[in-house]
Amino acid sequence: MKLSVRGLAASYDGIKALRGVDIDVGDAEMVALIGANGAGKSTLLNSLSGFVRQRSGEIRFEGQDIGRLDPHAISRRGLLHVPEGRQMLSDMTVLENLQVGVLARGNRTSAWDERKVFDLFPVLEERKDLAAATLSGGQQQMLAIGRALMGGPRLLLLDEPSLGLSPLITDQVFEVLETLNREGLAILLVEQNAQRALAATSRAYVMERGTIVAQGPSAELASNASVIEHYLGG
Amino acid sequence: MMSYYQAYQPIIDFFLLNLGFAYSQQVALRAGVFSVATAGFGALGAYASAILVTRMGISPALAIATATLVGTAVGFLLSVPLARLRGVFQAIATLAFVEVIVSFLYYAEGITGGAIGINNIPRMVSTPALLAAVAAVMYVTWAIGRSGVGRAFDALRQDETVAACLGVSIRNYHALAFVLSGAIGGLFGGLQSLYVFSIEPGQFGFGFMVAILTAIVLGGRGTLIGPVAGCAILALLPEIARPLAENRPLVNGVILIAVIIYLPQGVGDGLLLQWRNRRSARRARAIEEASRAVP
Numbered sequence: 390m391k392l393s394v395r396g397l398a399a400s401y402d403g404i405k406a407l408r409g410v411d412i413d414v415g416d417a418e419m420v421a422l423i424g425a426n427g428a429g430k431s432t433l434l435n436s437l438s439g440f441v442r443q444r445s446g447e448i449r450f451e452g453q454d455i456g457r458l459d460p461h462a463i464s465r466r467g468l469l470h471v472p473e474g475r476q477m478l479s480d481m482t483v484l485e486n487l488q489v490g491v492l493a494r495g496n497r498t499s500a501w502d503e504r505k506v507f508d509l510f511p512v513l514e515e516r517k518d519l520a521a522a523t524l525s526g527g528q529q530q531m532l533a534i535g536r537a538l539m540g541g542p543r544l545l546l547l548d549e550p551s552l553g554l555s556p557l558i559t560d561q562v563f564e565v566l567e568t569l570n571r572e573g574l575a576i577l578l579v580e581q582n583a584q585r586a587l588a589a590t591s592r593a594y595v596m597e598r599g600t601i602v603a604q605g606p607s608a609e610l611a612s613n614a615s616v617i618e619h620y621l622g623g
Numbered sequence: 624m625m626s627y628y629q630a631y632q633p634i635i636d637f638f639l640l641n642l643g644f645a646y647s648q649q650v651a652l653r654a655g656v657f658s659v660a661t662a663g664f665g666a667l668g669a670y671a672s673a674i675l676v677t678r679m680g681i682s683p684a685l686a687i688a689t690a691t692l693v694g695t696a697v698g699f700l701l702s703v704p705l706a707r708l709r710g711v712f713q714a715i716a717t718l719a720f721v722e723v724i725v726s727f728l729y730y731a732e733g734i735t736g737g738a739i740g741i742n743n744i745p746r747m748v749s750t751p752a753l754l755a756a757v758a759a760v761m762y763v764t765w766a767i768g769r770s771g772v773g774r775a776f777d778a779l780r781q782d783e784t785v786a787a788c789l790g791v792s793i794r795n796y797h798a799l800a801f802v803l804s805g806a807i808g809g810l811f812g813g814l815q816s817l818y819v820f821s822i823e824p825g826q827f828g829f830g831f832m833v834a835i836l837t838a839i840v841l842g843g844r845g846t847l848i849g850p851v852a853g854c855a856i857l858a859l860l861p862e863i864a865r866p867l868a869e870n871r872p873l874v875n876g877v878i879l880i881a882v883i884i885y886l887p888q889g890v891g892d893g894l895l896l897q898w899r900n901r902r903s904a905r906r907a908r909a910i911e912e913a914s915r916a917v918p
């Protein structure tokens with residue numbers, strides 16, 4: 390098991406955002422986490438990557454308890470979080486952003502380098518000497534994923550990768566995620582675009598008011614009447 | 624030519640001394656640490672080397688090395704309590720640190736000579752030594768800029784959350800920035816006291832702190848050229864504005880405000896960034912046109 394979370398509770402600004410969440414991500418699994426705005430999806434990712442400090446319960450990553458580690462130490466173990474809104478280091482060039490990504494590798498070795506990222510996202514190679522701020526939204530999302538890949542991820546957490554992207558670009562991003570998963574990378578994907586997320590993943594969790602209310606194979610959830618009504622625009 | 628050089632030598636020497644302090648200030652700001660502790664590091668380095676040379680007859684090289692070590696150690700110690708502070712709170716805490724150092728220098732008369740300071744320091748540092756020290760500090764700054772440390776500093780300054788996501792330890796890199804700032808500050812404090820004949824606490828107070836900070840605001844906090852540009856402006860300005868006599872601070876102020884408004888990254892960084900962005904935009908346009916040409 391790549392990631393195993395039991396009874397995770399967390400508060401954000403004094404508000405209880407997570408009330409006992411249990412989730413698992415298998416070794417080469419791509420799992421979706423869907424739910425309405427404010428359900429606690431982002432808080433869950435921020436708790437896993439160590440940014441939400443007030444958390445209780447158990448978080449095991451590759452069998453080891455990471456619940457007490459600082460964010461940078463969690464990143465260095467290969468649990469890499471691509472936060473919502475892409476978060477470019479906008480003064481830096483595309484290439485420099487990728488080079489910063491290497492820092493997360495720590496002492497681990499990784500097969501990822503600029504060449505492989507550019508093969509995955511050719512549009513970034515054309516723009517490698519441009520300031521990250523000049524990229525379009527889709528290109529920035531690609532750069533954010535590429536930067537995380539440079540750190541040699543063992544589990545990738547993605548927060549709303551389709552946010553603000555055109556359907557065409559969203560397709561491109563999801564295609565890459567599915568390719569990465571086929572090559573063996575475990576991915577936990579948080580998405581508002583439930584339809585897209587369920588189509589791309591094998592298993593999914595539905596979150597509501599800080600707890601998991603439904604789970605199962607993505608195809609089954611996609612045909613579940615209540616999920617359709619609430620999240621797929623029935 | 625030679626007499627020309629001699630006439631301007633003091634200006635060049637002071638430019639080099641200020642440049643060293645400016646790099647001490649810059650390395651902190653580059654990592655997103657709002658420290659103004661450089662004045663304190665400089666004061667400790669200056670007194671350390673002055674006391675070692677005048678009272679203990681220690682060689683100038685060893686005294687300056689000790690000054691550097693004192694700065695390094697104090698930089699590290701200071702980083703421990705300040706690790707939890709950010710932004711303006713960090714600035715206020717380091718300002719307090721400088722005030723504590725200056726007060727200590729006034730009151731510990733037995734060690735520091737109090738308000739009179741230390742006045743019998745032989746001049747043991749000349750232009751070549753200052754040039755060598757500046758070159759060494761510039762080399763270190765350049766090497767940091769090209770290494771993972773520089774990328775970690777730049778990432779931290781722009782966005783701490785992203786930096787942590789990328790495996791950058793905020794605490795460790797902030798501590799490293801304090802240590803580097805302390806080492807450079809101590810080194811140039813040591814050089815200064817063996818250059819100026821006499822030191823007293825007042826010269827390391829608020830005015831000194833503002834002057835060094837101004838050099839970085841004017842020049843820029845991210846590039847190697849930033850402090851050079853800032854210190855050059857500060858060194859030349861009083862000479863150019865000499866006819867204005869007592870209105871010179873006014874000219875300083877006007878220029879500072881103009882730079883903040885029109886080149887908020889500083890003259891050095893700002894012009895470099897503008898050049899890079901223009902090149903970027905040109906290449907982006909070329910890429911767009913090339914991709915449009917393909918049907």
